[in-house]
Amino acid sequence: MYAPERHQKILEQAHAQGRVDVRELAELLAVTPETIRRDLTSLERRGLVRRAHGGAIPVERAALMSPVSDREGLHASEKLAIATLALDELPENGSIIIDAGTTAIRFAELLPADRPLTVVTHSLAVASTVAPRPNIELYLLGGAVRTTSLASVGTWTHQLLGMVNVDVAFISVNGLTPERGLTTTNMAEAAVKTALIKAARRTVVLADHTKFGREEFGRIAPLAAVDTVITDAGVNADLVQDIEAAGTQVLWPGRPKAF
CATH class of the missing domain: 1.10.10.10 (Winged helix-like DNA-binding domain superfamily/Winged helix DNA-binding domain)
Structure with a gap:
């Protein structure tokens, strides 16, 4: 050829x-x-x-991300499995941040109804999902809302984030590599995601296997800022090895915790 x-x-x-x-x-x-x-x-x-x-x-x-509604059906079974496994990372009666993104929405839908939780989010979709739950105290971060992600960004969002300190941040990304860490397609959202991570004691990244090995324009944080990455069984084994060598554990359904 x-x-x-x-x-x-x-x-x-x-x-x-x-x-x-x-x-x-x-x-x-x-x-x-x-x-x-x-x-x-x-x-x-x-x-x-x-x-x-x-x-x-x-x-x-x-290029710019497609709207949330266009991405809902992509890798749906993988996203549901990731969201289900992420429930194991919830604090007991604690506080969490939930980022924007379709996997984050699945995660919000699965939050237990029998545990008091404080939820902070900049995602309108996540907020509307958890707002009716009587066991959840919801804090919605204001700002300029992007139509593609239905998430708030900008100065107002950052000012409010500077006022909170949570147990765990559940973050969505568009790209993840050992060299560049976490990345996304939009600079404004990258800046908010960076602030979300800084506001939390622990960070859990929710990313299906297609996000591994991709590098996008907006840098969020190095792998050193991440405690755990939850993905699906289709992830590249070599990338998993490199990521765990950097000190970040990678989990998927059926895989026991290594550390």
Whole structure:
């Protein structure tokens, strides 16, 4: 197969899956990993992909996020499993932050009704989910609301966050790598997520396997700021090893806690 044909196949895979992996492409196209790396470098120079840990993502993934309603059905079973496992990280009669995002909404829906909790959020969707619960004391952070995420951002949001100190923050991200840590597509939301992490004693990241190995424009925090990442069984094993080597545990349904 000639290089232009490989490049076309790589782009097709990238657009279909959201990212491509060097080793998987090498096996699929029957070439060496070094050949795939050269192909990805060539495609990156042409502005068609962006290199990420162990592979690449199409440039569209760094564009503005699609609205929450458009993302609700993506990886629904994985998100439900992640949200269910995250319940184990809840404090007893304590306080939590719940970030914006579809997995965070699933998590909010599953919060127990028999445990007093204080919930802080900047997400309108999360707030509307938990507001009717008599066992939950809800604090909704104000600010400028972004239509794509239905979450508040800006000066007002940061001022209110500076007034709280919670037990656990449950954070959503668009990208997660050992080198760049947590990232998202929008700078304003990245800044709020950074503040959410700083307001909590512990941080738990909720991220399905498609977020691993991706690097987005807005940097949130290094892996050192994260205690636990909860994902699904489709996660790349090499990335898990690198993340845990940095001191952050990675959990998914059926995997026992290592530390």
